[in-house]
Amino acid sequence: MxxxxxxxxxxxxxxxxxxxxxxxxxxxxxxxxxxxxxxxxxxxxxxxxxxxxxxSDRLAQIGEQIYQPFPGAVLGNPDGSKVLVKFTDYNCPYCRVSSEDVDALVAQDPEVKVIIREWSIFQGSEIASVMALAAAEQGKFAAFHKAMFELAPATPETVREAAERAGVELERAQAFGQSPVVQAELRNNALMAQQLGFTGTPSWVAGGQTFEGAVGTSALQAAVDRES
Incomplete structure (x- = not known):
């Protein structure tokens, strides 16, 4: 050091x-x-x-790609002027805590757009990430995201229950989850996290800066306000 x-x-x-x-x-x-x-x-x-x-230099090398979400994998206002990017894992306890912070942020600021990047780094969590992207394809991402954290940790049983709570069509989701676009998204998210130097979840991008950890609603608000 x-x-x-x-x-x-x-x-x-x-x-x-x-x-x-x-x-x-x-x-x-x-x-x-x-x-x-x-x-x-x-x-x-x-x-x-x-x-x-x-x-900042690492973020600049990635460019606008970081702000281009997987279609449907967005919380809050999809047209919001304040953008927060979250790298998250459903089996991460700090991500579960920070999901409540994000909910509070979205509730208090209608201009916030939260781009969720599924980054499966905990054992057994990829099944939930795949279902989350399938839920996004059906327009059910927010409901699944919330239910999955309520039911965590991710297991085949809890993932199915979260999907059912969210109203996801399971056969369609299973088929979509096997498509190359899903695996490409997961690989891309992992690559971006590596390029940004993230060491774990949750990790964030906002206001042209990167940071890590369950930092709380106030810190997230301050971060997105730097962009406005």
């Missing part, structure tokens, strides 16, 4: 301090290094800024 902070600080120092130059070997100027050694309190803030910029 100390080395990470030092490397990040040295990289940023050239831009922030303006006093440093880079040597032919790629090492920071001795004046910069000495300055940072004399002012170690700068390192955490500079490392944080470095990581924030790196995350």
């Amino acid at each position: 100390k080395q990470l902070l030092t490397n990040a600080a040295l990289a940023l120092a050239c831009g922030f301090l303006g006093a440093a130059t880079w040597s032919a070997t790629g090492l920071a100027d001795k004046r910069t290094e000495a300055y940072l050694m004399e002012n170690p309190q700068l390192l955490p803030a500079m490392a944080q800024a470095y990581e924030k910029q790196a995350a």
Whole structure:
């Protein structure tokens, strides 16, 4: 961690301090290094800024693709001006908690559009993700999403019950779940999560920034408000 902070600080120092130059070997100027050694309190803030910029760069590399949902896999206002992207897993306890935060956010802000990206990283959860996308194809995503978290963990029995609660046509859903478009969506979501540097669920994109964890409704509101 100390080395990470030092490397990040040295990289940023050239831009922030303006006093440093880079040597032919790629090492920071001795004046910069000495300055940072004399002012170690700068390192955490500079490392944080470095990581924030790196995350922004990773998001920019993905581009608008991150904001293009699987058809129907959206909560809230599908035409909302404030967009929140959530990478989630039905067997993740923190995702279950954060689903309530998202519900509260949608209830209090009619301009919020929540794009759900199914990212199955917990054992046994992919069956629920597949059914969720099948429910989206039938216009029943929100109902299934809510029911699945209420019935979690995901098992063949709970997935079926959630689908029935949501009014999903099971035969049609089973056929659609085997289509290449579903597997392509799941692979794409996993790839984007990897590119963004996410380490688990729930993970989020909003206001041009990425963040992780069950952060609460207030933090989610602040994040989507950065875009407006």
